[in-house]
Each structure stands twice: as structure tokens, then as C-alpha cells.
Amino acid sequence: MNFPIYIDNKIYIDYLTNVLGVPETNIVNIYPKEPTFFIYKESGLHFVINSPQKKIIHIDFLKGQMGWRLRRPDHETLLKKALGKKKDNLTILDGTAGFLSDTLIFLALGHKVIACEQSRVLFMLLNDAIHRARDELIFLTNLDLVHGNAVDIYKNTKNIDLIYLDPMYPDNKKNNARSGVMNDIKNILEIEAITNLEDQIFFDFKKQEFKKIVLKRPIKSKIIDRNLNYQVKGKSTRFDVYI
Numbered sequence: 001m002n003f004p005i006y007i008d009n010k011i012y013i014d015y016l017t018n019v020l021g022v023p024e025t026n027i028v029n030i031y032p033k034e035p036t037f038f039i040y041k042e043s044g045l046h047f048v049i050n051s052p053q054k055k056i057i058h059i060d061f062l063k064g065q066m067g068w069r070l071r072r073p074d075h076e077t078l079l080k081k082a083l084g085k086k087k088d089n090l091t092i093l094d095g096t097a098g099f100l101s102d103t104l105i106f107l108a109l110g111h112k113v114i115a116c117e118q119s120r121v122l123f124m125l126l127n128d129a130i131h132r133a134r135d136e137l138i139f140l141t142n143l144d145l146v147h148g149n150a151v152d153i154y155k156n157t158k159n160i161d162l163i164y165l166d167p168m169y170p171d172n173k174k175n176n177a178r179s180g181v182m183n184d185i186k187n188i189l190e191i192e193a194i195t196n197l198e199d200q201i202f203f204d205f206k207k208q209e210f211k212k213i214v215l216k217r218p219i220k221s222k223i224i225d226r227n228l229n230y231q232v233k234g235k236s237t238r239f240d241v242y243i
């Protein structure tokens with residue numbers, strides 16, 4: 001699905017076409033009438049959703065909670081435990097990039113990450129956020145962000161130490177801590193008509209050869225495959241580890 005990108009200044013065309021790979025025919029200078037479209041301005045790329053409620057989605061790794069977490073990655077004890085005791089730097093395939101929060105922590109801890117995202121809209125927002133942050137977040141050179149189905153990408157990739165999966169949680173009022181960002185992701189997937197099969201991605205990966213899968217789950221949710229090796233538990237989240 002191709003959404004128009006509205007710009008009010010021609011100077012952005014070069015960045016959009018050459019860096020973000022947007023076809024020039026998608027760039028418009030008349031404010032779109034469509035219910036959903038992108039706006040590109042000095043602060044970066046924004047995705048506008050006009051109905052049922054107006055919402056503008058924008059990703060900035062340097063601000064807010066993400067910026068704060070990235071300044072103190074050593075405090076990420078739960079994620080660190082989930083990755084395991086091995087001291088070496090790992091090559092991780094994050095099959096569920098989303099807003100890239102977990103990937104950014106892995107990178108900040110010194111690992112390499114191939115992050116996969118099936119949503120074209122999220123991929124474009126992330127790509128733009130990466131370009132804006134790359135001078136400050138040097139570790140972004142260890143990131144390869146790929147658009148597509150994570151299982152297909154994995155089949156064409158070698159030497160992955162760990163597969164990390166954070167599928168959408170089933171709807172549950174108790175998952176409020178995640179709900180802001182998760183609602184944005186859910187809205188985007190609905191607009192792009194991407195069916196969200198929640199656990200399916202785990203079972204698809206389980207059929208492949210792998211060294212280790214780390215599956216993020218709400219703390220009280222049922223175990224979806226009893227053959228797990230161990231769990232790392234936090235207050236609201238747990239990681240089920242399959243080796």
C-alpha cells in the first residue's frame with residue numbers, strides 16, 4: 001500500500017527519494033484528502049491517521065522514555081538475562097521490530113541486530129528515525145533493518161545466534177503499560193490490512209533450525225509451547241526461552 005507523502009518544501013525531495021527510497025510520484029505538495037498519509041517536515045516523517053480519531057505517529061529514539069532507556073542500558077537487567085550469560089556479542093534476529101525499542105537496547109548492549117518489520121509504514125517511519133539518530137547513536141551501524149516477513153528473511157540469513165520475538169499480545173486491559181505504542185502499531189497494521197496472527201510467528205520459527213528463540217509474553221499468559229528450556233520473569237513480562 002503506497003500512501004502519499006506531503007511536503008511543503010521541495011528541498012526534502014532529495015532525501016525522500018535517495019535516502020528513504022520513496023518513488024517521486026508518491027510525493028505531493030497539495031495537502032492530501034486521503035484519510036491516511038505521510039507528512040515530511042524538518043522534524044522528520046509523520047504518519048497521519050484522520051479517522052476514527054485524528055492521530056499523528058512519529059518515531060524519535062532520542063526523546064522520551066526510549067531516550068532515557070538508551071542512556072542507561074546496563075539497567076536493562078531483564079532483557080540482559082533473557083539474552084543469556086554468554087559474554088560475547090551476539091548476532092540477533094529481531095523478528096518483530098515494531099517501534100524498535102527492544103532492538104535498540106540490544107544494540108546499546110553491544111550486539112548486532114537484523115530487525116525485520118512486515119509493515120511498510122512502520123518500516124518507513126523507522127528508517128527515517130534511524131537516519132535522524134545515527135550521528136548520536138553510533139551503535140546504529142550494527143543494525144540492519146529489513147522490510148518483509150521475518151521467517152523468509154531468516155531463511156536467507158546465516159549465523160544467527162538468537163531469534164527474538166515479541167508478537168502482539170492478545171487484547172487485555174492489564175497490558176496497559178504497552179497500550180499506547182501497541183495501539184499505534186495495531187492501527188497501522190489494520191490500515192495496511194496486515195492480519196496479525198499473534199503466536200503464529202513463533203510456530204513458524206520453531207519449524208526452522210535455530211540456536212535459541214527468546215519469546216516475550218505477558219507474565220500471566222499461557223505457555224504456548226511446553227518444550228521450553230527456561231523462563232526469565234519480570235513484573236508484567238516474561239521471556240520463554242527455547243534452545
Ligand SMILES: C[S@@+](CC[C@H](N)C(=O)[O-])C[C@H]1O[C@@H](n2cnc3c(N)ncnc32)[C@H](O)[C@@H]1O
Pocket residue numbers: 095096097098099100101102103116117118119122148149150151166167168169185189201
Ligand atoms: C508487539 S510489536 C513489537 C514491538 C517491539 N518489540 C518494540 O520493541 O517496539 C510486533 C511487531 O512485529 C511485527 N511482525 C509480526 N509478525 C511479523 C513477521 N512475521 N515478520 C515481520 N514482522 C512481523 C508487527 O508488524 C509488529 O510491528
